[in-house]
Amino acid sequence: MPPTLRPPAARPRRVTIRDVATAASVSTATVSYVLNDTPGQTITEATRRRVREAAVALGYSPHGVARALREGQSRIVLLAVPSMRGGRGLESFVAGMSAELRTLDHSLLVTTSEDGLPREAIQAIAPRATLRLADFLAESAWRGPVLGAFDGRLAGLEFHTLTQLRHLAERGHRDIAFALPDHPDPIADQRVAHVEGAATSLGLGPVRVLRLEMGEDAHARRAAVRELAEATPVTAVATYSDDVALGVLGAMAALRLRAPDDLAVIGFDDGEAGRVSQPALTTVRIDAGGFGRRAARVALGLDPGEWVESPSEVIVRATT
Amino acid sequence: MPPTLRPPAARPRRVTIRDVATAASVSTATVSYVLNDTPGQTITEATRRRVREAAVALGYSPHGVARALREGQSRIVLLAVPSMRGGRGLESFVAGMSAELRTLDHSLLVTTSEDGLPREAIQAIAPRATLRLADFLAESAWRGPVLGAFDGRLAGLEFHTLTQLRHLAERGHRDIAFALPDHPDPIADQRVAHVEGAATSLGLGPVRVLRLEMGEDAHARRAAVRELAEATPVTAVATYSDDVALGVLGAMAALRLRAPDDLAVIGFDDGEAGRVSQPALTTVRIDAGGFGRRAARVALGLDPGEWVESPSEVIVRATT
DNA sequence: TTGAAAGCGCTAACAT
């Protein structure tokens, strides 16, 4: 027996388009046309049936890598997130994006990368599109098409912020503060801008920005909150996250200040902790599923379509 | 000019191994050998230099998809996580795994999939290995090699649980409870088993298991915690997560019970909320970076090596 | 010491 060119590894034999072609007594081209519903081909229904039946009989499934080589890119969209520690917002965003992509015969894969694009992964899989969450949340080419406009004006984090402040305004608060973590954050400035914009459009007074220590130094937090409560007219504080809200409430508890009477507090992104702690935290629940779906469509160059439902709502609990 | 076969899309011309070969006046085979340091080849240092210089001069980088097609699998390890809402433990795990894989010329990509393998993604990128976090945490083929043995006995969640209970034991507690969320959880049973194992090995009494309501029903939580405090000898509660701990503390606050005097509480996985809330939560900080590195090595079929440092420590704050 | 060429599985231009 003459030596033959063996495959690189002892690769388990896989069912290819060729096997299907043989089984259906057609060419590989025909198989490809049928299985991809390639437009502009004239293939009899009988042949189509034979091909499809052969494919399922053999358990054929297309080899994504070969297809990607041929097409120049894989049917993958890569989402770069800064961290695995997400909240409800991120989770629903990813779920929505993933579901929509599946519908479009693509897959979502996530990579963590603090800054810059995940070059190695891009080299490795040639994704159809790459989307950095930070870019998407901030101003960027993505923003316009993905966010679209809800309620004729704004959407995204900006919209959720409006939801958050509107609740405070409806409760009669006019002097508010916005508390955010004191550690560096790529979208901090933007969040502050959103708050200021929302406050203006709601006719509130100027917003006091409080950068809250989020480490072990409870004294610092207490001092900051005391100052806020005693030396300013602020009656309510909106926060960057539920965690920050819990920090404010923790300081208030230590100072024997009560929410909402001494200071009302509203969180952001409805985590588990705020729900079960005492007092239970009023917060904004973000359903970013619609965003995810839109981001998916935009990533593939499709029309994102219209908004269907409101992407955020206030969960009223005990602190406002 | 005769019609030529155009590439499928107007694909931007990319630098291939061929270009490098031409520039260095060698064959593509030689380029491949040099760039991959293929063992068993006799190529003069001069040639190697020429090839490498040509590669950098042209800005060549290998096409992962083509390589994957040829080799049968891509240099990707796929990690399937149940959700994007991770804690410090997951974050460090992913970071460690990712860093180690980079070292080994691979990339980590994450996919969310509640149960089962992410088949579409696997088809699409032919990953070198696929690892479900749930399998990894639970008993499975992965467990043995990845966890190895720390301190001669156990590692992983089991080890961290021991860390958690040991702290309670050292504080003199003998009757403890373990509180976990009442919603379904793939690793709940396992966690309970760990706690019981740790309690036994520490010579503690039988562990009371408390499935805590984690929804909006604060009354249910209060009732459960009151029952625990008043009708049982339990003096301390270890929890499944910081969130559950916050739920216990919330109920205690409503009941005017104080930690640690009435009931000591220790959380798990050191989240931001526990650190800033009042009273500040004692918890277990998990550094899963080492696990991640080990998981990476095992995924590639390498020896994970020995443990270097302790993977968990107690962060003592005010509740114990 | 190096090169020629096969072939991974697929799509699509072109031929029949």
Place this chain on the structure above:
DNA sequence: ATGTTAGCGCTTTCAA
């Protein structure tokens, strides 16, 4: 209405 085949970029066998 369907088949033939080039070629995506790479690795590796075999020959020179």
